[in-house]
Amino acid sequence: MSAAGSDLLLLLFGVGGVLILASSIGFVLKQRLSPDGSNAVIENLNARINAWWIMVALIGIAFLAGRVGVVILFGFCSFAALREFVTLTNTRRADHWALACAFFIILPVQYYLVATEWYGLYSIFIPVYAFLFMPIMAVFRGDTERFLVRIAEVQWALMICVFCASHVPALLSxxxxxxxxxxxxxxxxxxxxxxxxxxxxxxxxxxxxxxxxxxxxxxxxxxxxxxxxxxxxxxxxxxxxxxxxxxxxxxxxxxxxxxxxxxxxxxxxxxxxxxxxxxxxxxxxxxxxxxxxxxxxxxxxxxxxxxxxxxxxxxx
Amino acid sequence: MKALFARAVSVMIVVFARAVTAVRAIWPESGPPQGQCIYFANHSSHGDFILIWSVLPPWMRVRTRPVAGADYWLKSSLNRFIGCDVFAAVLIERDREKRLQDPIAVMSDALDAGSSLILFPEGTRNETEARLLPFRSGLYNLAMATRPDIPLVPVWIDNLNRVMPKGEIVPIPLICTVTFGEALIIAPDEAREIFLARATDALLALAPKPLGDGQ
Structure with a gap:
């Protein structure tokens, strides 16, 4: 096994050990302080620890699967994050095309560029191209109500949820x-x-x-x-x-x-x-x-x- | 064979709906209704009953049938397959002049066969800015005429109208919730207007407050 592979396994075992410790502490705290599940802080702590097991398992699998695994994992994270973000924005019907474009074109293209290590394009694709083309798509529908707010929100959502998040797998390049x-x-x-x-x-x-x-x-x-x-x-x-x-x-x-x-x-x-x-x-x-x-x-x-x-x- | 295919399609539709909307059910304190009931919900999208269906536990889902307009679901063979075979919709004829069967009779037959129903008392999709259109009388007539003891469960579907507004073909992934309220029971000799007002209030009470109010 390569040095990277053995370091990675060592690291995963280390993280697994920390989680076993955390789960044990969570178990003891539950026995002592919340045997009937009534202490909200302890219940939330244990729910968090359980969720950590799943997140660590997903990241571990992606790491072992290599570049494609990591890019796909963070691509899905971006998708779920963008969905959460846009849900809370002021978008109107007139933004429909622009939003469809954000989810189904800009997001996959950004991750494709990261996967193919095209630094010159993935580092400006959203700040330059998406920044200019998204409001153009929105303007076609002619709805000017809260226009600046709407286009700014969508651009912000893309920057945070797609552009910034894609810099995690970009470390591979x-x-x-x-x-x-x-x-x-x-x-x-x-x-x-x-x-x-x-x-x-x-x-x-x-x-x-x-x-x-x-x-x-x-x-x-x-x-x-x-x-x-x-x-x-x-x-x-x-x-x-x-x-x-x-x-x-x-x-x-x-x-x-x-x-x-x-x-x-x-x-x-x-x-x-x-x-x-x-x-x-x-x-x-x-x-x-x-x-x-x-x-x-x-x-x-x-x-x-x-x-x-x-x-x-x-x-x- | 056709039944198997219909079942596969229904699973695919539910998986797709969940992937796009990450839909989540919010149950009342008493939990999901245990027996036969009539769900009544706000209606703004063709996907409304799919969302309700998606969040019902599978054993409840197989006994729950949406009530839908025959004019739309019999329009083409694809519509007919989705409406009749996949969702086992109870189809009613909305046009008073032309109809051959009384909708109340059709719905009460389905209830007698043991099914729960999903009903949209607004009668048509709400495309206005108002949160709800005035309820038609169907819900009242059905409960009063056939099964006054049946629990009537209000269900608020939130955000689906933003996922797929009328006339669009590509859904936008946004998070949707389906909020179930405590069941209502119609009172003996309750007047139509009083009952419909009570049902409207029960449904509106489930709607989340608009975003951006701060705290």
């Missing part, structure tokens, strides 16, 4: 000397750091959280959770240097950047939810809410991580 065939581990690094940062912010917040950090946006986020979560995610990222082309210090700095972007991504997406008057983006993932509730931190950190690594380490 970076050409880093001495790191050939190991790029999938860059995705593992990004996803593990950003998701652990979310989880640890939640854990630190539940254990020690007192001071709300953004009470109007996200009442459950605390200063203690933020500091503890970002600091521990940074340390874990530094400790994962062996799966990356980075040094320990570089891995820690990149992990810090990812965690910070992820935190603010969560805040921005919360602000949108508050504006639309909903608590969660959807109900796709038991205990977590919608897919965007889980993906918000990833989409904000992925493009920054991609470009930092591309600028600093990649030949292409």
């Amino acid at each position: 970076l050409d880093i000397p001495g790191y050939e065939d190991r790029n999938v581990l860059l995705i593992a690094f990004l996803v593990i750091v950003v998701q652990l940062s979310d989880v640890l912010q939640y854990v630190w917040g539940k254990l020690f959280g007192k001071t709300k950090i953004a009470p109007r946006l996200s009442p459950s986020k605390t200063v203690e959770g933020f500091v503890g979560g970002v600091a521990s995610a940074t340390l874990i990222g530094a400790g994962l240097w062996w799966i990356t082309p980075f040094s320990v210090l570089q891995a820690g700095l990149l992990a810090f950047t990812i965690a910070i972007m992820g935190f603010f991504g969560g805040l921005v997406m919360s602000a949108i939810k508050r504006d639309r008057g909903v608590k969660d983006w959807g109900h796709l993932i038991g205990g977590h809410g919608g897919l965007i509730d889980r993906l918000d931190s990833v989409v904000f950190s992925a493009p920054i991580f991609f470009h930092l690594v591309r600028f600093g380490w990649s030949l292409t």
Whole structure:
């Protein structure tokens, strides 16, 4: 087995071990505090842990299936995320063609470009071409009511749910000397750091959280959770240097950047939810809410991580 | 053979509806209705009863038949196959002048055979900005004339009109919900207007509040 393959298996076993630990803790907490299922926090914790098993299994399978598996997995994530996002927008009948185009042409084309590693096009396809052509399609119907709001919402949805999310599989196209065939581990690094940062912010917040950090946006986020979560995610990222082309210090700095972007991504997406008057983006993932509730931190950190690594380490 | 094919098509339609709309049922506190009942729902799209059908547990789905206009579902052989064979629709003739069978009699035969029904009391698809069109009398007549004890379950279908507005052929993937309310029972000698107002209110009470109100 290649070095990348054995590192990947080691990593999956490690994540599996963490999940077994989490499930055990969840089980003990349930026995002690919520034997009849009446403690909402414990029930939600266990629902979240169970959902993590499924998400890790899906990502694991995609990783082992290689490039095509990863592109398809994130393509479907983009589809579900875009569906959640557009559901909450002000679109009208006149946007029908433009929306059909977003779902059935722009999304698949973007992922096809990522799969074929055409960096020159996938990095501008949505910000330039979709940006200009979507409002043209909408204008054909002649409905001017809230026109700017509608086209801006659709463009934003595409940028967040498709363009940003597609930078996760795009990490596979970076050409880093001495790191050939190991790029999938860059995705593992990004996803593990950003998701652990979310989880640890939640854990630190539940254990020690007192001071709300953004009470109007996200009442459950605390200063203690933020500091503890970002600091521990940074340390874990530094400790994962062996799966990356980075040094320990570089891995820690990149992990810090990812965690910070992820935190603010969560805040921005919360602000949108508050504006639309909903608590969660959807109900796709038991205990977590919608897919965007889980993906918000990833989409904000992925493009920054991609470009930092591309600028600093990649030949292409 | 035809029955098997119809069953395969019905599974495909349900899978497709779920893939596009990620439809989710919201049941009342008492849970899904246990026995025979009449579901009455808002109507804005041809896909309405497919969504209700998709969220019903399979054992309830096989005993639930939509009530639909014969003029539309007998129009072509494809319509006829989907309407009669796949969904086993109870077809009623809407045109008062030309019809040969009384719709109430047709529906009550289906009830007597043990089926639950899905009924759209607005009578036609709502293409206006109003949340509901005024109810026709069918629901009242059916319950009063044949089975006054049958539970009448209000069902609000949300968002499907945005997925596929009239005249469009490509559905937009958007998340839909189907909200079931507590069953109503018609009171003995309840007046028509009073009952219809009560049923309308029960249905409107299930509609989610419009987006963007903030909190």
